[in-house]
Amino acid sequence: MSSFHLDHLQYLETESIHVMREVAAEFERPALLFSGGKDSICLLRLAEKAFRPSDIPMPFLNVDTGHHFPELNEFRDHRAGELGAKLIVRKVEEAIAAGVAVPNPGEVSRNRLQIPTLLAAVEEFRFDCLIGGARRDEEKARAKERFFSFRDAFGQWDPKNQRPEIWNLYNARVNPGEHMRVFPLSNWTEMDVWEYIKRERLAVPTIYFSHERDCVRRGGQWLPVTTLMPPKPKEEVKRLVVRVRTIGDIISTGMVESPADSVEDIIAEIAAARVTERGSRADDRASEAAMEDRKKQGYF
Template sequence: MATYQISHLAQLEAEAIHIIREVAAEFQNPVMLYSIGKDSSVMLHLAHKAFAPGKIPFPLMHVDTQWKFHEMYRCRAEAAERYGVEIKVWINPEGKDQVGPFSHGSEKHTQIMKTEGLKQALNHHGFDAVFGGARRDEEKSRAKERVYSFRNQFHQWDPKNQRPELWNLYNARVNKGESIRVFPLSNWTELDVWLYLMREEIPIVPLYFAKERPVVERDGVLIMVDDDRMPLEDGEQPMHKKVRFRTLGCYPLTGAVESEAETIEEIVQEMLLTTTSERQGRVIDFDAAASMEDKKKDGYF
């Protein structure tokens, strides 16, 4: 007898497709933020599935800091081609070719090129719904985030004043200038993301897989020397280590981990048998306790 059950991964997929379709149906001008990372890749693939055999009815947008890994830029172009979508690229014109993590420090660089850049891009295009690939399991302050997260006209999040969200009935009502951040992967865990990438054979940036790469050690974190903008100290020579990245961002701010994992299976194996959490590789989270919460109130994703 048929049991009419689907696995948890199929349930998560169905939930995400439902959310993506709701947004396409109810908002005037939605956009999908695309960071080129593995979560973005899953989200883009889900959008493709939500509208097949049709095309994805909204554009993607990448807020570029000009400091992403070079391999990421190549993968961005490939993804646009594969899914037949437009990827809008936004670089904060006020910081373009000037602001960088080495000259201005990680906090200022992220604030200007990422947080401010995102706000500018949203204002410029007048998007009323913005998909993001964040998951609730990533970090404690994210655990309370809604699937539809309301932002005022200054793109701010008020964690104490969120709209109640019941069943799968999402409230899409906004006034002019206000917007909703939408997180279709809210209920996914990191393991789910890897499993799904594997099941659906979704290509991801090769930086996720271990390979010999030139790195230097800064404050106990392994940083890859991705181009000659990386200032080396006197006599410093990049080491060649077999490393991979658990998250991808600006290369000077993204720590590598030493690893032998060259396939998704091996990554998952390492992940399950390891004992440190995913975000530890991100330099920005170390700035202050509860720093993610403060950044989010300010409009960071």
């Protein structure tokens, strides 16, 4: 008698593929959020496995703050072209010019301004579902989120007004103007993501691997020196061997000192890490509830 066994990565993969196929079956106008980061790279491979040899039945959507790392945008465009997918990019700069996104006086980060830009894209294309790469292990607000996360007509998330998910049964019904955010990687961990990248031999942006970069120490973390974020008076610029562990924009992404120049090295580093994945993100440090507050307004 033969036996059938799935290892933990295969189980997570089949679960995620099921969720993706559920989206394709239940929604009329879904889109897949693709930034070029490690989580969305895994989403693309899962989408290939879910729908090939047919085309992936949804466009890719990205909100560009104008402060992204160049390596990330280059990878995003290249990968979308490889797959022959329609890539929709909506820029915060254009949203500001159109009056859709309004920066506060003196506000440097455009993290908050991604929210109205994203919601404007949802309205423009009448998307009824957005697939994202968020995982529950990333942050406590995301730990509350279900696979199918309901957003009201204003694009807002109410953690107290979510639908029960019984086994693998999902309620995908939305009224006009409402939409769903769906997270196939909900049960994955950072380690799972990198082990999957290793197993599937997936390419990732070079910024994930160690490289030399000028940095300054600010707010308890190393931030990259760029034209957008020059050093302040009396700040000492240091040339360090660093990499990113999680990618936001240039202004909010802290670098971690690391010699890891391969996927295997990154996996070993994560196994020994004592700091959370998003511990290097300045945008999460505004308050204890920074992520939840943004998500209630319509953030990813």
